[in-house]
Amino acid sequence: MDYSQFLLMPQEMGLLLVFLLVFLYDTFLPQKMQKALPVFTATVFAIYTALSFIPVAAGEAFGGMFVQDPSTWVMKGILNIGTLLVLLQAIEWTNSDFVSVRRGEFYELILLTLFGMFLMISGRHFLLFVIGLETASLPLAALAAFEKNHYESHEAAAKYVFTAVFSSAVLLLGISFVYGLTGTLYFGDIAYYLVGEKSALLIAAVAFVIAGVGFKLSLVPFHLWTADVYRGAPTAVTSYLSVISKGAAAFAFLVILVQVFGAVYTSVWEWMLYVVIAITITVGNLFAIRQRNLKRFLAFSSISQAGYIMLGIIGANTMGMTAMMFYVLVYIFSNLAAFGVIAAIERKTGKVTTDDYNGLFKTNPWLSFTMMLAMFSLGGIPPFAGFFSKFFIFVGAAHQGSVAIYVLVFIALINTIISLYYYLLVVKAMFIRQDECAIPAFKSAWSERVGMALCVLGIMFIGLLSCIYTGLSQISEGVQTLFATLS
Amino acid sequence: MIFSNILIYFVIVPLLTLGGLALCSNKGVKAVRAVAVTGASVLVMLAIYLVAYFLQARAAGDTSEMLLQSKVTWYAPLNIELALGIDGVSVVMILLSAFIVFAGVFASWKMDPLPKQFFLWFFLLSTGVFGFFISIDLFTMFMFYEVALIPMYLLIGVWGSGDKNYSAMKLTLMLMGGSALLMLGIIGIYFHSSPEGQPLTMNILEIAQNNAIPHEWQYYLFPLTFVGFGILGAMFPFHTWSPDGHASAPTAVSMLHAGVLMKLGGYGCFRIAIYLMPFAATEIGWIFLTLTGISIVYGAFSACVQTDLKYINAYSSVSHCGMVLFAILMFNQTAMTGAVLQMLSHGLMTALFFALIGMIYGRTHTRDIREMGGLMQIMPYLGVGYVIAGLASLGLPGLSGFAAEMTIFFGSFEHTDTFRRVLTIVATTSIVITAVYILRVVGKLLFGAVQNEHHKELTDAVWFERLSTVTLILGVAAIGCFPNFFAEIIRYSFDPVVEALKAVGM
Numbered sequence: 001m002d003y004s005q006f007l008l009m010p011q012e013m014g015l016l017l018v019f020l021l022v023f024l025y026d027t028f029l030p031q032k033m034q035k036a037l038p039v040f041t042a043t044v045f046a047i048y049t050a051l052s053f054i055p056v057a058a059g060e061a062f063g064g065m066f067v068q069d070p071s072t073w074v075m076k077g078i079l080n081i082g083t084l085l086v087l088l089q090a091i092e093w094t095n096s097d098f099v100s101v102r103r104g105e106f107y108e109l110i111l112l113t114l115f116g117m118f119l120m121i122s123g124r125h126f127l128l129f130v131i132g133l134e135t136a137s138l139p140l141a142a143l144a145a146f147e148k149n150h151y152e153s154h155e156a157a158a159k160y161v162f163t164a165v166f167s168s169a170v171l172l173l174g175i176s177f178v179y180g181l182t183g184t185l186y187f188g189d190i191a192y193y194l195v196g197e198k199s200a201l202l203i204a205a206v207a208f209v210i211a212g213v214g215f216k217l218s219l220v221p222f223h224l225w226t227a228d229v230y231r232g233a234p235t236a237v238t239s240y241l242s243v244i245s246k247g248a249a250a251f252a253f254l255v256i257l258v259q260v261f262g263a264v265y266t267s268v269w270e271w272m273l274y275v276v277i278a279i280t281i282t283v284g285n286l287f288a289i290r291q292r293n294l295k296r297f298l299a300f301s302s303i304s305q306a307g308y309i310m311l312g313i314i315g316a317n318t319m320g321m322t323a324m325m326f327y328v329l330v331y332i333f334s335n336l337a338a339f340g341v342i343a344a345i346e347r348k349t350g351k352v353t354t355d356d357y358n359g360l361f362k363t364n365p366w367l368s369f370t371m372m373l374a375m376f377s378l379g380g381i382p383p384f385a386g387f388f389s390k391f392f393i394f395v396g397a398a399h400q401g402s403v404a405i406y407v408l409v410f411i412a413l414i415n416t417i418i419s420l421y422y423y424l425l426v427v428k429a430m431f432i433r434q435d436e437c438a439i440p441a442f443k444s445a446w447s448e449r450v451g452m453a454l455c456v457l458g459i460m461f462i463g464l465l466s467c468i469y470t471g472l473s474q475i476s477e478g479v480q481t482l483f484a485t486l487s
Numbered sequence: 488m489i490f491s492n493i494l495i496y497f498v499i500v501p502l503l504t505l506g507g508l509a510l511c512s513n514k515g516v517k518a519v520r521a522v523a524v525t526g527a528s529v530l531v532m533l534a535i536y537l538v539a540y541f542l543q544a545r546a547a548g549d550t551s552e553m554l555l556q557s558k559v560t561w562y563a564p565l566n567i568e569l570a571l572g573i574d575g576v577s578v579v580m581i582l583l584s585a586f587i588v589f590a591g592v593f594a595s596w597k598m599d600p601l602p603k604q605f606f607l608w609f610f611l612l613s614t615g616v617f618g619f620f621i622s623i624d625l626f627t628m629f630m631f632y633e634v635a636l637i638p639m640y641l642l643i644g645v646w647g648s649g650d651k652n653y654s655a656m657k658l659t660l661m662l663m664g665g666s667a668l669l670m671l672g673i674i675g676i677y678f679h680s681s682p683e684g685q686p687l688t689m690n691i692l693e694i695a696q697n698n699a700i701p702h703e704w705q706y707y708l709f710p711l712t713f714v715g716f717g718i719l720g721a722m723f724p725f726h727t728w729s730p731d732g733h734a735s736a737p738t739a740v741s742m743l744h745a746g747v748l749m750k751l752g753g754y755g756c757f758r759i760a761i762y763l764m765p766f767a768a769t770e771i772g773w774i775f776l777t778l779t780g781i782s783i784v785y786g787a788f789s790a791c792v793q794t795d796l797k798y799i800n801a802y803s804s805v806s807h808c809g810m811v812l813f814a815i816l817m818f819n820q821t822a823m824t825g826a827v828l829q830m831l832s833h834g835l836m837t838a839l840f841f842a843l844i845g846m847i848y849g850r851t852h853t854r855d856i857r858e859m860g861g862l863m864q865i866m867p868y869l870g871v872g873y874v875i876a877g878l879a880s881l882g883l884p885g886l887s888g889f890a891a892e893m894t895i896f897f898g899s900f901e902h903t904d905t906f907r908r909v910l911t912i913v914a915t916t917s918i919v920i921t922a923v924y925i926l927r928v929v930g931k932l933l934f935g936a937v938q939n940e941h942h943k944e945l946t947d948a949v950w951f952e953r954l955s956t957v958t959l960i961l962g963v964a965a966i967g968c969f970p971n972f973f974a975e976i977i978r979y980s981f982d983p984v985v986e987a988l989k990a991v992g993m
Contacts, residue, residue, distance in 0.1 A: 381637045382630045388727065391626070391670065395565065398674045405677065408708075420663055424640060424656065432644040432652065437891035466562045473564035 004405035005061035010069045010251065011052050011076045013117050018048050018113040026104030034103070034150055041107045042447070045087055057276065064186060065125040071121045071474040071482070072483060075251045075325065082244045082332035088451035090236035090351040096189050098149060100233075103417040106146060109139040110240060121255070126175045127187040128391060135249065137164040140241060144233040149272035156232025163215055163225040170211025177205035178260075187260045189484040194261040206261055206268050210276065212254070216249035217306045220280040227287075230299035234347055238295055239339035247328040250309045252429040255482065258316055265316050272403070273314050278411050280307035287420045292353045294342050298335065299421070301378065304419060305331055311397040311412060315405070317485055318476040320396030323389070326470050330389035331376065333458030338450040340369050344444040351439060355429045359438035360430040367444070368430040370452050375423040377459045380416055388463035390416065398458070440457070492557045493537060497581060497617040500529050501610045508607050516602050520592075523606045527589040530613075534585035541578045541976060546737040552983050553623060553692060561627070563869040565677075566688050568622040575980035576827050577620045579973055580754060583834045583858060584620065587746040587963055588613045591739035592844045593955035597849075598646070598737070605646055609649040609739065616747050620754070625673050625689040629666070632755070635748060636662050637897035639740065647735040662719055669715030669755075675708045675764060676700060681845075694763050695987065702766050713760040713775055720812050721753025721805045722775070723782040730789075733801040734854075738845025741797070746803050746838035750830045757823070757984065761815065765987040769818070773906065776816045780910045782809025787920035788827070791927070796844045796854040800837065803880060806917055813914060815893040817907065818988050820834040820947035822898025823981045824974055825891055831973065832887030832966055833880065839876045841958040843869055846952050850945045858927055859942065860935035866947040870933045872956045877925040879963045882918055887963045890970035892918065 005015060028035070058069040070331035087110070094103040116135025123129040141164065145157030179185060182193040194202070211222055230238045238289055261269055284304030291297035307332070312324025325431040344367065346352050346429050361368040394409050444452075462468055504526030511518045514653055528697045553572030561567045573581070591609065598605045615635025622628040627678065636659070643655035668827055671965035680688050688694060700708065718725040729749075733741050761768045786806030793799045814826035846869055847862065848854050864869035882893075898912040937943060948956070966973060 097672065175830065192570070298788075319564070376637070382633045387630065392565070394670065395674055398678060401678065406671065408567055410671055413671055414664075417664050417667055420658070420659055422657065427641070428656075430645060431641055451990065466567075470563055 091447035150231035167215030239291040243306025315400040322398035323392040336376035337455035358433040358435035379423040385463035501614040554910040595739035653732040654735035660898040665718030672711035696960040705767035716755035730801040732770030734797040741841040742838040828891035861937035863933040887966035
């Protein structure tokens with residue numbers, strides 16, 4: 001075996017190294033040093049994240065099963081940034097009473113799932129893809145059940161594990177259909193054999209694959225688990241689920257749809273995705289309006305955000321791909337800012353409903369400010385990053401050019417207004433409503449503050465600094481091979 | 488280098504003011520005022536300098552469409568630029584905005600609670616307004632447009648009065664709905680901005696020059712952009728946010744919103760919708776012309792039956808802003824010049840109205856005209872100010888309204904077809920209706936019997952209130968006495984639009 005192939009996967013190897021260090025620290029160092037484990041992990045991971053942005057050589061490993069190119073490199077980089085923010089926000093929680101005994105497991109499982117997601121993104125063979133998907137899914141069920149003295153946490157884990165397994169089954173069925181049609185599991189080869197294919201089996205295969213990955217992304221109608229799992233799981237896990245897991249699934253989805261099924265774009269999956277996007281955005285939004293629990297609220301908001309992310313795929317062009325990566329990056333910062341505030345307040349007071357936030361600005365101006373920026377960014381208000389990402393994703397979709405796509409963009413735009421309504425409800429609670437018994441002023445932990453400050457900086461400047469989008473655009477232009485078989 | 492262009496400072500100064508305000512402590516209201524006044528004064532000086540510069544450049548024979556152009560590439564992959572440039576219309580709009588921001592700062596001198604946060608949002612709003620007028624790139628223009636909209640939510644929600652939650656949400660959602668239409672329109676324009684095979688562009692001048700938007704697309708894109716901006720211009724039937732929003736907003740916000748923000752609508756309609764899509768404008772412009780005609784008359788009639796001072800003024804704004812859009816849709820030089828004069832006139836006059844109403848409300852704690860009377864004896868200064876604003880509104884020669892409306896109706900009547908002439912005649916009736924509602928309020932509020940004995944102890948305006956109103960009254964009189972000065976500035980600005988319209992057979 002040629003071991004130099006491992007040199008093509010520096011990000012994966014680096015991640016495993018971080019995992020190993022955390023594992024050794026957790027296992028062998030004495031009890032009194034364990035309290036520093038979260039900070040240790042965050043530090044090592046921060047160094048790793050910085051290093052992971054060193055450009056890597058493009059190439060194939062393991063006979064083409066694994067591909068490293070600039071696009072996979074930057075996608076993993078984006079996920080690393082998000083994970084770092086999650087780890088920062090989790091430090092305080094993992095040192096709390098009931099969790100501290102198992103804090104090592106939390107970090108190890110998170111790092112492992114991230115490794116799985118990397119395989120999903122880089123895999124160019126369905127076998128490796130499914131291994132990555134499973135590695136990314138199953139530990140998350142354990143994480144959802146992490147607060148084992150809360151029954152809601154159990155419920156969340158059970159729901160998550162059932163849907164994960166079910167969606168995997170559906171996905172595998174789809175893949176087996178594909179194998180039946182083409183006799184291969186390599187992405188490139190499948191694409192080659194699918195040119196001109198029109199059979200009903202193919203339509204079923206694509207539908208099953210979309211359903212399988214759609215569960216991970218919580219696209220409607222595969223979204224039913226989302227709200228309960230988000231509410232029940234510990235907030236750190238919820239934030240990880242809602243941004244990293246979703247981002248990775250979106251990236252993998254792009255590769256599968258464009259590269260594997262590129263040949264049947266117009267004939268098979270364009271309209272399927274069209275319908276799914278339209279209902280995802282709308283249903284997510286309409287359900288979000290009625291939520292009072294902020295975690296459920298963000299669950300539905302993230303469902304509709306997933307719909308927006310898919311708008312970058314439906315155009316099947318490099319502009320859409322750029323916009324999608326940019327959108328995920330901005331979404332990570334905006335959503336984590338919101339979850340950062342929720343986590344800090346929940347840890348101090350245990351309160352998570354919108355009404356609890358009444359009058360928050362009077363008592364905790366900085367938390368309110370962060371939350372407001374997060375809401376504005378999610379709602380697409382300039383000059384915050386969310387505005388730019390929304391605009392670009394619409395441009396990316398409309399680039400495809402048909403009138404039908406313009407109609408879809410219009411639906412999405414109308415939904416932006418609906419979403420603005422419920423995002424403003426949170427702002428209203430904090431700034432406009434008054435409450436005698438508002439959450440009292442408190443000092444959040446330094447790690448939480450660093451995490452939120454990073455998010456705020458991201459929200460403010462990712463959009464204004466055009467170099468990030470330009471860089472992503474160059475990368476997408478550089479991977480034209482992805483779109484080779486598109487028709 | 489873009490920083491050598493004076494235009495960029497219209498965005499930088501409000502941003503610096505924002506920074507300065509952020510550094511102020513939460514307690515010290517004095518420092519906050521000082522920073523706000525400095526910022527607003529610098530803006531006024533910049534604006535006056537800009538007018539002088541512009542006149543000089545035109546006098547020196549520079550007839551190019553946009554002066555002071557400069558651009559920096561922002562998002563290279565999409566060809567988005569930070570492109571600046573001004574013509575006569577933008578110059579007068581910038582002047583107007585600077586004056587209203589200045590007056591607004593003094594009108595909110597005693598802002599309570601949270602003065603610092605109030606001025607933060609206030610200057611964020613002004614950043615958006617100025618940025619909008621100096622941009623000639625669709626994307627940046629749209630971005631600044633939205634920057635100007637969202638602070639309204641908190642400004643009304645936190646500092647407003649009455650049913651403020653409802654009004655703030657209604658206003659924000661309706662205006663954002665408009666900007667959703669607009670965004671779709673802009674994306675559509677962008678993808679058809681250049682002939683096949685050439686790089687796409689967001690620059691308005693280039694798009695107009697390419698003139699490449701296919702006619703069948705114009706049928707969709709024109710209504711999208713026109714209605715998008717028209718919502719902000721309070722076009723019937725999308726005007727309903729305006730009365731509620733204005734009634735609940737705090738004084739300075741009403742001033743800035745009615746005075747400047749609604750002008751963004753008219754400006755955008757002409758600069759983007761009509762200029763870039765002249766074909767559709769001539770083909771289906773009549774639909775919107777009818778709607779604006781309804782706005783004018785309907786707004787005026789509604790103002791007649793209201794009893795809340797702010798509602799009266801808000802409906803009168805619907806009528807007057809309708810006239811702006813009406814004149815723009817007449818597609819000739821005279822009427823369009825009238826439209827800009829009307830924007831100026833309405834901006835100053837409405838700001839004056841709202842400032843006075845705010846001051847009266849601050850004293851009497853009611854805005855219902857049935858509960859007030861004889862205020863002229865009690866607060867003569869405010870009373871006289873109100874009469875001047877009222878006379879300007881009903882078109883007394885020598886004040887701004889007359890010059891603007893005369894120009895508009897002359898321009899509209901230039902058309903020989905029956906449809907436009909009938910509409911013009913209908914619109915002209917609004918002058919009479921305006922006189923009815925203005926005189927009704929003046930008679931009842933200022934000269935009637937004193938309704939409430941407690942009102943007799945009220946005081947007249949104090950220095951910062953006088954400063955605020957005098958600024959605006961001077962503006963109103965200046966336009967009324969020297970309309971030619973302003974018409975001169977605007978002169979060449981409509982040539983490209985009118986030519987584009989002629990080219991498609993208007």
